[in-house]
Amino acid sequence: MASEIFEHVDDYIRGLVGAEDDALKAADSSIKEANLPPISVSANQGKFLQVLAKTCQAKKILEIGTLVGYSTIWMARALPRDGKLITLEFEPLHASIAKKNIERAGLGQIVEVRIGKALDLLPMIVANNEGPFDMIFIDADKPPYTEYFQWALKLSRPGTLIVADNVVRDGKVTDTNSTDEMILGARRFNDFLSASSAVTATIIQTVGSKMHDGMALAVVN
Numbered sequence: 001m002a003s004e005i006f007e008h009v010d011d012y013i014r015g016l017v018g019a020e021d022d023a024l025k026a027a028d029s030s031i032k033e034a035n036l037p038p039i040s041v042s043a044n045q046g047k048f049l050q051v052l053a054k055t056c057q058a059k060k061i062l063e064i065g066t067l068v069g070y071s072t073i074w075m076a077r078a079l080p081r082d083g084k085l086i087t088l089e090f091e092p093l094h095a096s097i098a099k100k101n102i103e104r105a106g107l108g109q110i111v112e113v114r115i116g117k118a119l120d121l122l123p124m125i126v127a128n129n130e131g132p133f134d135m136i137f138i139d140a141d142k143p144p145y146t147e148y149f150q151w152a153l154k155l156s157r158p159g160t161l162i163v164a165d166n167v168v169r170d171g172k173v174t175d176t177n178s179t180d181e182m183i184l185g186a187r188r189f190n191d192f193l194s195a196s197s198a199v200t201a202t203i204i205q206t207v208g209s210k211m212h213d214g215m216a217l218a219v220v221n
């Protein structure tokens, strides 16, 4: 089975370049302990985000959708000491667990968890002139992905990298008859991305220990 090979190779890659330290292991465990869904990025995807953040020489990162801060920790570790990562989370419980995980990782000074609906928080970030960000990771609820992307553009400069998770969904994104709101949200986002002249974009499929999915990568022109 292809999925077994993908998982086997994902383990192999993790053994080489995707090892979790105690703080990342604790963050991962906190998902199960709080009975939350296991929907954080995988270790290798976290490392991938970290490599992207380094490639951007990011000093300021915005994340939409924190869960327990697992992807947050991977990305924040690419930042310099005076860097800043703002992450937006709607669920107060998720945010409070994330804050503990981020503290444990020694990133309390660099990461700020903001609690609220992303569509309420993003206009405030624009109004407060907190942009532009060097990298923006979209990974919250899927129906408003297009709106998140539009806010991300407002918070960007030429060269900003915008990454959106879960835009393939086990291949279901190609099903034009789907009524699943997550698929519809991803499709609408992908269509908007393809029509946007504001970015140079691609979509990569992701396989491994998590389900077959994909990430959109868009560099602002």
Ligand code: SAH
Binding pocket: 039, 040, 041, 064, 065, 066, 067, 068, 069, 070, 071, 072, 088, 089, 090, 091, 094, 116, 117, 118, 119, 139, 140, 141
């Ligand atoms: N980026 C995380 C996973 C995020 S899961 C990681 O890879 O480790 C998606 C998160 O988005 C959940 O915690 C969910 O509560 C949050 N979320 C859902 N709707 C939201 C909204 N409207 N605004 C902000 N966060 C939201």
Ligand code: DHB
Binding pocket: 039, 040, 041, 139, 140, 165, 166
């Ligand atoms: C789901 C959300 C995610 O961000 C993810 O990476 C995987 C699954 C979900 O809501 O099902």
Ligand code: MG
Binding pocket: 039, 040, 041, 139, 165, 166
């Ligand atoms: Mg995701």
